[in-house]
Amino acid sequence: MTTTPMLDSPATPLARPRRVERLVVGRPTSDGAGVKLTRVLTQDLQRRLDPFLMLDAFGSDDADDYIAGFPNHPHRGFETVTYMIAGRMRHRDSAGHEGLLSNGGVQWMTAGRGIIHSELPEQEQGRMEGFQLWLNLPAKDKMVPAWYRDIPAGEIPHWRAPGVDVGVIAGHAGSGDGAVAGAMQREHTEPFYLDIHLDAGARFQQPLPAGHHAFVYVYRGEAMVGETAVPAQRMAILTQDEAADGVALATGDQPVRALLIAGRPLREPIAQYGPFVMNSQEQIFQAVEDFRAGRLG
Template sequence: MNTVASIPARQETVTRPRPVERVLRGQATSDGAGVKLTRVLTQDLQKRLDPFLMLDNFGTDNPEDYIGGFPDHPHRGFETITYMISGRMRHRDSAGNEGLLQNGGVQWMTAGRGVVHSELPEQEEGSMEGFQLWLNLPARNKMVAPWYKDIQSDAIPEVAPAQGVKARVIAGRSHGVQGAMQREVTEPLYLDIHFDGAGEFRQSIAPGANAFVYVYRGQVEVGGKPVELHRMAILANDADADGVVIEARGPARALLIAGMPLHEPIAQYGPFVMNTKEELMAAFSDYQAGKFV
């Protein structure tokens, strides 16, 4: 059973909620060995949603859509955060790390100066659903040593600010409860909010942070604006706003993700994210020379 704070130590105070700037629908695509997914945060949104580079939502009951998984592939310059809603995926990487990602668990990997990893299904039938978020690293940390952590479902704290409303605190802090992960510089907030029925969830957001909400069950209202299933609502950077209010009229689930922007150049080609073209070329050269861990 997860650690649930049924009476939070501190209620979130939101006096002026951020309005919704725009609502977007993700793009259907595939990755890895043909895994079908929806790319929610696309490359053209990277500057607007800095420090986040990508958000993919994979979900299907058809094994043909996921059975190939994500075979060996490299990364450099950022962090990958994989959150599994249902299913089982085995992680292995060139730094010698191995872990099993399963229902409700999170895999947090810092690619740093370079790592090769795979994520392969450990099931041949049933539902597989989850998310992968890419979090940029500041220039000074892009060449750190690779790092990896498996966070099992029961290690993710939960807060229950109202009857029938709870949030899993993957990163950051909510209602006085510290999440499973903390990060300096980008200070990510990553919440999975569940509504059993009609209800309201309030969350403070640091001034200057970029933030968005993604609905993956039902529908919600964000700042009074309807956000339907499989839509992302980008929250406006209103200087006077201090948080967000998410309301549901029935069962719903949504991710709330926020972070402090790096305001640094982004140079990306596929699985490498650096600050300059020259650094990208060096990444390719190092990978081809077998210099990744």
């Protein structure tokens, strides 16, 4: 990786940034009615990256890869966070919510005790690109009423410094008096969801609570995360270290775009059957029965 002189972001310097524990290559798959995507955070990583259950990345200029979308399907027991980099997707659900997710916007949905929704493209050509993250709910909140919020691009706060632009979807960016609060906050999982844009030769440091599980997903360019080069379409799982105080990202001679996602683990049992995520098999059986009987959503 070619290096150039760095532009410092004016945040409090980290004393001990986290290291990269390992790099993960996503698994190509399809979901919905045949939408092609890459499953980056797979089910075998749910314990390691608790409270996060799944991260899907999708991106294509070929309408055949996305045009069928995600027709009506159920969810129970967690939250979905859909971040649209490019394209238009219409959301409708059984609670009466409807919204158009478009360039730079976020849809945050709490499935809670149950919801049935659809996500269908409103374009027949052009690029569709984005991410869907599944965030677990604590046991006490798994049966809360369903909830939904559309966050247009213009409502997402940004933290900026020379060569650095961070979209703050959840949590906060920066530190101290210069910190910028995100569009969303969650009490129990305390998630960070940052979209970090770095110019060539820039670097960015983000403080994180030592107990949070954290990862970086690079989707443009190649980033240095600590001392490890992380190429595009790779997830870097960050080490757990009680003495660590955050994560440091830097670029070489090319710009970088990356997601930094972190959250406080729930450390509760995880039982999953497709779109239902609960704490026991008995609760899963009940979710399936409720769905078949028309009681879900």
